[in-house]
């Protein structure tokens with residue numbers, strides 16, 4: 001295959017370089033804007049092609065040496081070859097492009113991305129798959145020498161595949177998660193726990209999840225394919241010997257043949273059901289299945305931005321749709337009359353209620369259920385909210401949810417989003433429903449990855 005010379009003019013939504021070849025858009029992973037590269041065209045479709053980077057002929061001034069030895073193969077980070085300042089600029093541009101191209105909205109002020117001073121070791125949560133080394137080429141290992149076939153490996157998925165890179169240290173993870181990883185690996189091998197094989201749906205250990213609280217509390221969740229945990233008590237004892245200061249060890253059972261990491265049933269094997277984290281002076285209980293922002297330091301920046309954008313006077317009722325463990329709700333409750341949080345995961349709502357009690361907040365209530373069903377019920381029951389906060393998963397809001405907001409006629413909507421494309425789609429729908437977007441603040445929650453988080457302020461026109 002001969003290599004083609006391509007000028008890279010931009011970055012795609014997954015951080016891949018974008019250039020043109022004979023009028024066709026070409027995506028080249030690892031290439032940066034302004035660079036001239038040689039790439040082998042591996043896929044050619046009607047509207048685009050995908051090239052493999054062979055050589056960078058002319059370097060971008062923003063190109064830097066990746067800090068992680070696994071970066072070349074690992075699917076966890078996409079932008080380690082780009083300076084952090086350029087990443088922040090690119091993330092803002094992603095929002096600008098989405099608002100213009102998908103949202104077709106003009107006159108929206110989009111600020112520079114708020115980044116981190118020290119963007120390493122920021123993740124408080126890891127969830128790594130478990131597999132077998134070298135078996136059916138299902139897994140790759142960093143160093144093949146001395147490793148037996150069928151040996152258990154734990155780590156990140158390799159880029160664009162379900163092969164597992166045996167990972168001993170991930171530099172965007174809190175160091176506590178590295179310790180969890182090392183301890184589970186040693187003990188799982190000692191007890192001969194069978195790694196799960198997603199092709200045959202056989203084996204036991206599927207994922208290892210680790211969570212670290214701001215006071216150093218550790219939670220280990222072993223996600224297993226079956227309920228029966230062989231030699232459970234001795235396993236837990238051995239794990240505690242390997243990593244003594246653990247607050248919680250849990251087993252989560254995921255029996256389904258799919259990519260969903262956590263199942264519904266969780267059993268406490270040792271210690272407490274939750275660990276604690278702190279954001280902006282508030283303390284939060286986090287259980288295994290609850291959503292909690294993975295970057296605690298930036299979560300404070302994100303919530304502070306949402307609070308500033310809400311411009312609270314102190315007498316408002318706020319609805320916090322998709323509230324998780326009630327983090328934004330409790331942040332806002334200090335400055336409002338009342339907050340009503342809505343969340344589909346019942347353990348997250350239990351955490352939210354506990355969090356509000358423990359922080360001595362009495363003007364927040366939480367409802368379990370799907371926002372699509374709960375919000376119209378609240379509306380029918382006559383609840384009026386001056387401010388609505390919405391922080392949905394990547395897929396964005398169901399159109400019915402946005403229509404219910406418009407029918408409620410709040411003064412303002414604050415939209416927290418982890419996906420510029422669905423944010424822009426929803427801002428367009430809100431615009432058609434009479435809600436104008438005034439400003440957007442991107443916040444970097446996930447340095448070195450292509451993920452873009454932002455907060456939008458939207459007013460009733």
Ligand SMILES: C[S@@+](CC[C@H](N)C(=O)[O-])C[C@H]1O[C@@H](n2cnc3c(N)ncnc32)[C@H](O)[C@@H]1O
Pocket residue numbers: 290291292293321322323324325326327328342343344345348369370371372391392393
């Ligand atoms: C991006 S998280 C935001 C959570 C919270 N605002 C925070 O910052 O921690 C989205 C939340 O929406 C919840 N969720 C997903 N689909 C939902 C639905 N249909 N109705 C209500 N909540 C939902 C998820 O369980 C998750 O807790």
